[in-house]
Amino acid sequence: MKKYISIALLAGGSLFAGCSKFMDRKPVSDIAPDQFFNNEKELRVYLNSFYSAFPSAEGVYNEDIDNIVKSSMGDNITGKRTVPVTGGNWSWGELRKINFFLENYNRVMPEQQAAKFAAVAKFFRAYFYFDKVQRFGDVPWYSTTVQQKDEAALKKARDKRTLIVDSILADIDYAIAKIDNEVPSTEMVTKFTALALKSRICLFEGTFRKYHPEMNLPGWEALLQKSVEASEALIASGKYKIYTSTPSKAYLELFASIAPIKDEIILARNFSNELQVWHNVNYYTITSSYGKPGLEKQLVNSYLMADGSRFTDISRYDTITFYNETQNRDPRLSQTIRTPGYSRIGTTNKLPPDFGASVTGYQLIKFVTDLSFDSFNRSINSMPVFRYAEVLLNLAEAKAELGAITQADLDKTIKPLRDRVGMPNMNLAAANATPDPYLAAQYPNLSGANKGVILEIRRERRVELVMESYRWNDLMRWKEGKAMLRQFKGMYFPGIGQYDLDRNGKIDVHIYEGTKPSPAVSGVQYFKLGTEIDLENGAAGGNVIINRNITKVFDETRDYLQPIPIQERLLNPNLTQNPNWNDGL
Secondary structure, three states: EEEEEEOOOHHHHHHHHHHOOOHHOOOOOOOHHHOOOOOHHHHHHHHHHHHHHHHHHHHHHOOOOOOOOOOOOOOOOOOOOOOOOOOOOOOOHHHHHHHHHHHHHOOOHHHHHHHHHHHHHHHHHHHHHHHHHHHHEEOOOOOOOOOOOOOHOOOOOOHHHHHHHHHHHHHHHHHHHHHOOOOOOOOOOOOOHHHHHHHHHHHHHHHHHOHHHHHHOOOOHHHHHHHHHHHHHHHHOOOOOOOOHHHHHOHHHHHHHHHHHHEEEEEEEEOOOOOOOOOOOOHHHHHHOOOOOOOOOOHHOOEOOOOOHHHOOOOHHHHHOHHOOOOEHHHHOOOOOOOOOOOOOOOOOOOOOOOOOOOOOOOOOOOOOHHOOOOOOOOOEEEEEHHHHHHHHHHHHHHHOOOEEEOHHHHHHHHHHHHHHHOOOOOOHHHOOOOHHHHHHOOOOOOOOHHHHHHHHHHHHHHHHHHHOOOOHHHHHHHHHHHHHHHEEEEEEEEOOOOOOOOOOOOEEEEEOOOOOOOHHHHHEEEEEOOOOOOHHHHHHEEEEEOOOOOOOOOOOOOOOOOHHHHHHHHHHOOOOOOOOOOOO
C-alpha cells in the first residue's frame, strides 16, 4: 500500500520564502511519493511548509516573564501548572512532515543534486528537536516516519538528552555543510541561519549542563566551544553587521521597520497588507486589552547610565522619580519605553506614559510603528527570528563561561551593540574587579573569576533582547527560576498627589484617596490608592506594586522541565514522567 501525506497549504511558508507561482496552486489533500518530489520546484514547495514552525509575531513580542509584567500572570509563574491530559507542546506532526520529506527527497534525482534540500529539512528537524529538549529534556528520537502499526516506534521510550543533542548537532552540521544558499536572505533558511541556530543551541545546552550539575550531563565545555565556533564563523563571513543610523533612533528603527533590515536581521517573519497577514503589536501596547504590559522596575534599574556607570550605584536610586531616572541613561531605554519627550513615529505630539495601557507605567514602544497600524490586528512590521546581535551576545557569553574571554572579544561583540547607541564599551578588567552587587543579587548561582563580566554580559543580553522572548529560556539554562518569585514593581511615587511625569507643565497622574477629585481635568490619569493603583507603603509612597496578592511559585526540583501529558503516557507506558510531576500513573 502506498504511503500518502497531506500537503494542504504546503505554501504556508510564503511570507518567509517569497512569492512564486506555486503559491497560487490549489491545496492538494493527499500526495503519494511517486506523484511528488519529482523536481526541484516540487521539493521547494514542500520545504515551504516547514517555515510555519517559526514563532508567530505574538511568539516574539508577547514576553511576560520578569522583563515585562502584566495585570495577570501565567501558570508557569504562579505554580498552577499541572500535568496536562493532552497537548502540553507534546506534538509531533511537524517532525512527521520533515521525516517524510527526508525519506523521499532523492527519489528521482541524484543525492548530490538533492542534498541541499535535505539540508534545509535537517535544519528544521534540529530546530524542532531543540524546542523539545528545552521543554522536556529526554524525548524519543525519530529519524523516520512512524507508521500506525509500528508498535516498537509508537511505544518507544525517551532517549537520553545527550543522544538527542548529538543528533541535533549532526543535523545542523549537515545543514551548514550542504545548504547551498550563501546569499543572506531574511525569508529563506541559509547557511548563516544554520550557523545562528547552532550558536543558539550550543550556548543553551552548554550553560544548561554547567548550571544544572544535578542532572549529570557531561560536556558543557565542548558545547560552549561549538557555540563559539559557529558564532565566529558567521561573524567571519562578513555578511552581517549591527544596524546604525543615529544613537537616539537606530535601535527603535530596527524593530519598527516594515521590511526587515538586512544588515542585521538574519531571518524574520514578514507581514503584509496585500496578503492580509497582520499582527497586533501596536494595539497590544496602547490598549488595556492584553494585560497592560510594562517593563518591570528591576530591568529599568539595570540599564546603565549613558557614560557606562551603574544607575544602581547612585545614592537612593530606588527613590528616584520617573523624570530623573530616565535622564542620561543607555539610549535603548528611551527606545524601549516611553520616556519624557517621546512622540509616536510620524508625529510631533509629546506623549507621557499611559497607565491605562501599562500596569508598571513603563510603557513599551519597541516594535511600535506609526498610528496607521493602531487598529486591532493591523501591524505589518517584520518580527526577527534570528538576528546578528544575538550571535554576538552568544559569542561573548560562551567565551566568558569558558574562562577564555579577552578584551578583544568584547570589542568584537559588545562594542558594536554599544556603538549603535553611543555607549562606551564594556571593560573586562573593570567588570571583574568590581562585580555589580545589584546584578549579583539577581543571579546567586553565578561565581568564579569571570563573575563580573558574565553579569555584565547578562545585563547586555537582557537589555538588547528584551521583548524578543529569550528570557524564559535564559533563566532556565542559568538555573535562576527563582528570579520570578520577587515582587514585581513599577514606577516610584513618593506618595499621593499630582505628578507631571514628563515635566512639560501639565499634570499626567493624580493618585488620590477617598473621593475622586472633581471636576476631572482632561488629560489627567486618576487613580484611587488601594483599588486602582497600589503603592508599596500606601499613602507614604513607594513603587507601584503589581499583583501584590498573587503568590508566585517555582519548584526548583521540578519546574526546569515540562511534564509529559497523561494521555501520551497511557498510550505509551514506556514514557517516563519528568521528575516530581505527579500525574497519578
